[in-house]
Amino acid sequence: MNVLTVIGARPQFIKACMLSRALKSYPEVNEIIVHTGQHYDASMSDVFFEQLKLPKPDYYLGIGSGTHALQTGKMLMELEKIMTAVNPDMVVVYGDTNSTLAGSLAASKLHTPIAHIESGLRSFNRKMPEEINRVVTDHLSDWLFCPSRSAAENLKREGMEKQVFVTGDIMYDAVRHFKSFAGQQSTILQELSLSENNYYLATIHRAENTDDPNRLKAILEGLMQLKKRTVLPSHPRTKRKIDEFKLNDIIDTSHIKMVEPLSYFDTLTIASNANVILTDSGGLQKEAYMLQVPCITLRDETEWMETVKTGWNRLAGANKEQIADKVMTCHTPEESPPIFGDGNAAQQIAGILINGDAEN
Numbered sequence: 001m002n003v004l005t006v007i008g009a010r011p012q013f014i015k016a017c018m019l020s021r022a023l024k025s026y027p028e029v030n031e032i033i034v035h036t037g038q039h040y041d042a043s044m045s046d047v048f049f050e051q052l053k054l055p056k057p058d059y060y061l062g063i064g065s066g067t068h069a070l071q072t073g074k075m076l077m078e079l080e081k082i083m084t085a086v087n088p089d090m091v092v093v094y095g096d097t098n099s100t101l102a103g104s105l106a107a108s109k110l111h112t113p114i115a116h117i118e119s120g121l122r123s124f125n126r127k128m129p130e131e132i133n134r135v136v137t138d139h140l141s142d143w144l145f146c147p148s149r150s151a152a153e154n155l156k157r158e159g160m161e162k163q164v165f166v167t168g169d170i171m172y173d174a175v176r177h178f179k180s181f182a183g184q185q186s187t188i189l190q191e192l193s194l195s196e197n198n199y200y201l202a203t204i205h206r207a208e209n210t211d212d213p214n215r216l217k218a219i220l221e222g223l224m225q226l227k228k229r230t231v232l233p234s235h236p237r238t239k240r241k242i243d244e245f246k247l248n249d250i251i252d253t254s255h256i257k258m259v260e261p262l263s264y265f266d267t268l269t270i271a272s273n274a275n276v277i278l279t280d281s282g283g284l285q286k287e288a289y290m291l292q293v294p295c296i297t298l299r300d301e302t303e304w305m306e307t308v309k310t311g312w313n314r315l316a317g318a319n320k321e322q323i324a325d326k327v328m329t330c331h332t333p334e335e336s337p338p339i340f341g342d343g344n345a346a347q348q349i350a351g352i353l354i355n356g357d358a359e360n
Ligand code: UD1
Pocket: 009, 010, 011, 038, 039, 040, 041, 044, 045, 065, 066, 096, 097, 098, 099, 129, 130, 205, 206, 207, 236, 237, 282
């Protein structure tokens, strides 16, 4: 059985690694990995393959950056060629990136069944490219694997009830699998002279924040007001936009420490030892919950409402007063119910895809 996996961006490497491992226990499965090249810097791509021991991609498309149409269109053209040559029994796509959209569109036109992992998430904000990618991918998919019950409810509201499986979150599998090993391997705390629970971790990469000078400025000003030092691993685009909007003057480097994008092991280590995490990333909001670190989300809405309802995550938007206030009043809730399942999502997904074993 040929399973064709399409990946291209950082969080997809992490998710795919876990399913890839689970698929290995099925000798009849031949997984073919296509890397679109949406993320191409060594720190955004290669280091994840090395640490996660992800098999080398069978195809590397080298698409790189561009406008949404350009990037997605180029991917579509290349994926169609590969899918036609390989004739897979199914195509697996992850999350909500342009690589996800291209993978599902190409497969659907070739009548190849599609499995969407991390299905059913909604921000209800169609201005986000990710929201468009998710909605389209969900409606094209044949298996919809939801990380949480609320994701399945979103699908139900849009008329999708069949082949919807709540498996828990595959990123939780990865956190459980790699956390202690990452802690042993990573030297990031020493490298950055950080002591446990005595710094904040921030990440900013969403277009809505990086491409709007007012929002980016307000977030940086918010971080400057915080009592402890903030480590800011910077996505290449964020760095470029800070330069373009001439926002470097806001940053006092003794207070905000900008560093290169971090590897998965360094991220897990620096995140689990942070006092508070401030982020606009979907993945890091979840990882904060999984690692039991309070999170402030630098967006006006989130797809991960369970983390908000349990008190672990609070929305501050791009408002400097809110950012400072939310961090100051931050507390650690007593309970963290298993909103992302039991850490066995990959096994369940593989069982359903290969044998049709469904528990729900
Ligand atoms: C993408 C996803 C986002 C996901 C994120 C994970 C879409 C629409 N967005 O956002 O949902 O949360 O990945 O990290 O697919 N760049 C580099 N080197 C790289 C990659 C990107 O310099 O290796 C720069 C380029 O200038 C590029 C910009 O970052 O134009 C944006 O990259 P892109 O892949 O388009 O989107 P992300 O912001 O990374």
